[in-house]
Amino acid sequence: MAARVGVVVFPGSNCEHDVVQSVRALGAEAELVWHHQDDLGGVDAVVLPGGFAHGDYLRPGAIARFAPVLEAIARFAADGGPVVGICNGFQVLTEAGLLPGALQKNRGLRFVCETVELEVATDRSVLTGGVAPGTRLRVPVNHFEGNYTCDARTLAELRDDDRVVLRYVDNPNGSVDDIAGVCNAGRNVVGLMPHPERACDPLLGSTDGRVLLSALLGASVPC
C-alpha cells in the first residue's frame, strides 16, 4: 500500500503542488492539508512545503506557527510520525519549536535561487535513511532567510547527537557549520532549506532529490 503524504497549505504557501507532484511521481499518494485543519486525516507523513506562509510577515513562520494544523503536526510528531519542513516549512518548524535554531537572512542580504551541492551528513533521519553519509546531491535552494543559526550549546548538541542531516559543500547563505538541514532528537522531524521536489525530473536538470523523498516515503510505510 502506498504511503499517504499530507502537504500543508498556508495562505502564501507556493510549493505545495510541486511537492504533491514529485511525491506522486515516486508512487505515493499525496493530499493537501489546509492550515485550519486540526486533524491530519490519518496521513503517513507530513510535508510543510516552501513558500511565504502569511506573507512571511513579522518573520517567516511567525504567524503560521499558530495555525490549528501545527497542533495536529506536533501530536503527529510526538507519536513518531515523519514530518519534513522544506524551506519555509523548515522556518515554520523552528518557529513552532519542533526543531532547534532559527533561519536568519542570508549573508550578503540577497535572495538566492540556484542549484547547490549538498553532502548527506547522517543516514539517521526520516529524510536520509539508507543514504550513505558523504553522498553528494545537487538540489536547488531558493530563499532569503536560509542562514541557519543556533547557540553554541545547541550546535554542539546537534553535532554530538549526529542530528545535522545535510551540509552545503559551498555554503550559499552563511549557515553555521554549513548546515542545510537538521532533525529533532527523535529523528522523525527534519527541516531543510533546499528543495528536493525541484530535483526529481531529468528535464529540470537533476534527479538527486528523489533520493531524499524516497527515503521519506520509505520511512512512512503505512502499518
Place this chain on the structure above:
Amino acid sequence: MRAASGAVPSRNCAKERHRAVAKRSGRDQSGTRAAGRPAACSIGAMEAAASPDAHEPEAASGGGRSGRNAPAAAAGDAIAGDAAPGMTAGDELAALAMHRALGLTDGELAEVEQVLGRHPNHLELALYAVMWSEHCSYKSSRVHLRRLPTEGERVLVGPGENAGVVDAGDGIAVAIRIESHNHPSAIEPTQGAATGVGGILRDIFTMGARPIAVMDPLFFGDPEEAHQRWLVEGVVAGISGYGNSVGVPTVGGELTFDPTYAGNPLVNVLCMGVLPVDRLVLGRASGPGNVAVLLGSTTGRDGIGGVSVLASAGFGGEDGAAAAKRPSVQVGDPYEEKRLIEACLELLEAKLVVGIQDLGGAGLVCATSETAARGGVGMDVDVTAVPRREPGMEPYEVMTSESQERMLAIVTPEDLPRVEEVCRRWEVRTAVVGRVTEPDGSGVGHLRVLDGFGGAVLADVPARSLSDEAPLYHRPLARPTDLDARLADDPGALPAPASCTEDLLALLADPSWVYRQYDHQLFLNTVEGPGGDAAVLKLAAPGLPPSDRGLALATDSNPRWCSLDPRSGTAAAVAEAALNVACTGARPVAVVNCCNFGNPEHPEVMWQLSEAIDGMAEACLALGLPVVGGNVSLYNESAGADIDPTPVIGALGLVDELRARPPGISLREGSSVVLLDAGPEPEGAPGTRGRPSLAGSRWAVERRGHRNGTPPRLDLAGHARLIGLVAGLVAEQVAGRGGDVPLLDGVHDVSGGGLGVALAELAVRSGTGVEAGGIADHSDLFAETPSRVLVCTPRPAEVGARAAEAGVRFTVLGTAGGDRVVLGDLVDVPVAEAQAAWRGALPALLDEWAPASS
C-alpha cells in the same frame, strides 16, 4: 541622451540577457480599439504638463461648471460640485484651470462636453482625465498600432483585452502580456518594480490563466553612478521581493546599461499564464441585475493620478521633482496578491463569475467603465460601498485610486454567497460596489457614480465614452535632421583595437547576479532558465490536461540600432526574439511588444514610433507572427532629452514534444563549431566581400563611444529560413529523437557583441575551449550582422546537408576543446580567464558598493 555621439562608455557597459522560458502572448495595444487599459501604470502621456500636484483638484477652487443635465452633487463633495447656473467669470476661470490641471486639453474638454451634451462636473472631469490619459487611451499611438498584424490561426484573443491568448494545443491556451513600469520605478525603484509585477499578474489571471512565468527587460544608465546602482538594486529587489513571494517564477529578461537611460530607466515586465481553453474569460459585464464585487485590498490614496501624473509627463530634471512624485507610486502587497490569485482562479474554475477585470491604472473608473462598455451595458457604482483605507476620501479619489491587489468580479445575485464563501476561505475581502444596468433607450450604457445605491447621482457618463472614445491624435512626425550625418559617420573608420582580447573580455557579463535573486524554478516547469537564448518551460500547471508540449519565451531589444534606424532596428528585434526561441527547438508563434519611447510631442519621437511600428509589422508579416498584445510607454525623457527608441519584443514559441533538454549554450570537446548564416552578404567593391558594419554594435558604442553609422541590413526571408532550420534541428533533439549521440552539443545565436562574444559565451558557459578561424579582423569579431547561429556538432556534414536544403550558408569555423579561446589571430585567452571576466563583471559593478557581503 539621444544621439549622444561620442559618449564615453562606461568601464563595463554590459548588455546581457538572462532569457527564459515562457509561453503565450499578450494583449493590449490594440490596433483596432481604444485599448483603454489600466495596467498598472506605464508611461502614458498627457498633454498639459501637469504640475506634480495637478491631481489635486481642490487646487482649482470652487465648484465646476454646471450643465443642463449635470447630476446633482452630494453636499460637501468638493469634486462633484454642481455649481449653480450663472457662474461668475472667476468661476469660469477656475473651471478652465481644473481641466488643465487634470491633464485635459481645451479641445478634449470640448469633446467631453459634446459627448455629454453639457458641461461635466468635477468628478466627471476627473474620470475623463484619467481614462483619456495617454496611458489609458493610447491616443497618440493608436493610429500607428493599427498597422500591426494581429491575426493568426492560433490567436484566441488579440490586442484589446487584458492579455493576448494563444492556442497551445492539447486543450491548453497561453495568455501573455508585457507592460512597462518605467516612471514609478524611476521614482521609487523597489515599489515601482514590485507593483509592475503585481499589475501584470492580475492581467493574466483576469483571463482565467494561472501566471507561470515572468520576464523583466531592464534598462539603466551608467552603473558607475551611485544613483544608477541604487536603481538597479531597488528594481531587482522589487521584482525579487514581489515575484518570489507571490509565487510566480521569473525566468528571464534583459539587463542593459546605457547612458541614454540615465534620467529615465526602463522597467518592463512580461507575464505568461496557462489555462484550459474552456476556462477563458473576458473582462466584460453582462446581465443587468448582476452585481459588481470588488475583491481584495482596501482603497487608499496611494497611486492617485498614477496614470496622469507619472505616466503622462517626462522628468524635467530639476532637483527633487522626482521625489515629489513619490507619493503617486503605489505600494505592493504580494501576500494579498497571492491570495487574490488563488481565490480568483477558484472562482473561475467553479464558473462563479460572469466577467472579471483587474484594477490597475485609473482604478475603479477604468474597471467599471471597461467591463460595462465591453458588455454593452451600464453600471451603477456605489462609491460609499468601497472599503477604504483611510477616512475622508473624496469620490474622485475612490474612483481613480490605483491601490494595488484589487479585482472587480461580475457575479449573478444567486452566486454571490458562494463567491463570498470562496473569498472568505482565502481571506480575501469582498464588497458589492456596483450593479449592471440596462442601456438607455438609445442603447447607451451609462456609468453612474452614486452616493449610496438610491442616493444622489454624482456622475453620469456613457461608459463607452470613457473607455473607447478617447480622442485620436495624428501627431506630427519628423525624421531627425541629424540622422543623415549620423548614418554617414561609420565606425568602420575607427582604429582597430590594440587588443581584441581585452575588448572581448570587457563585453562579457554573466547576468546571474540578477537572476539568482529571482525564483526561476517554481512549479517544476523550468527546463531552461534564465541565461540561455530563451527560457523553456513545460506546458503544465495544476488543473491542466497533461501535455508533452513545451513553451519558449524570449525578450529582445536593440536600442543602439533603433536610434539609427528605428524601422530595421525594430524588425531586427522581432527577428532576434523569434530566432532565440527557435534556438531552443520552439516554433515562434506570436509576439508582444513594449514600445518605450520619448516625448510624443516631439515630432522626431513620433517618427521613431511610426517607423518602429512599420518595422515590427514588416518583420511580423515576414515571419508569420501575429502581435497579440503590447504596451506603449511614452514621455521617457529627462531634462528634455528623449531616450533612444526602445521597442522590446517578447516572442512566444511552442515546442511540440519536450522530452529532452535543449542543447543550450554549450560546447563539447572535439565537436565542430559551425556558423549558420542567412544574412545578406556585406556589400563591397564589385567582386569582393565587403566589411560587415559595426554601426550600432556593442563594441562601437560601449568600447568606443561611437553611436553612429549605417547598421547592417536584415534579410527577413533568409531569416525565416534560418528560424525554420534551427527550430527543426533542435526540435528533433528535444523530442528525444536525436539518437544516442545527439546531433547538437550546443546552439547559440549571434547577437550583441557579435561572433566574438557568442563564441566566448559558448566557452565560458561550458568551461570548454574553442579554436575558430575565418575571423579576419575586429569587424568580423564584433559586427552584429543578424541572422546567424552558432552550432556545436559532432556531425558537421549532417548539419551542412540540412543547411543546404534550407538555403542557409554553412561554415565550419573550428573545433571545440582545450582550455583556451583562440579566435583567428585576434584573441587568445585561457577559458578560466574569460570565465573570471564574465562572472566578475556585474559583481564588480554592483557588489563592490554593497553593504557587507560576508
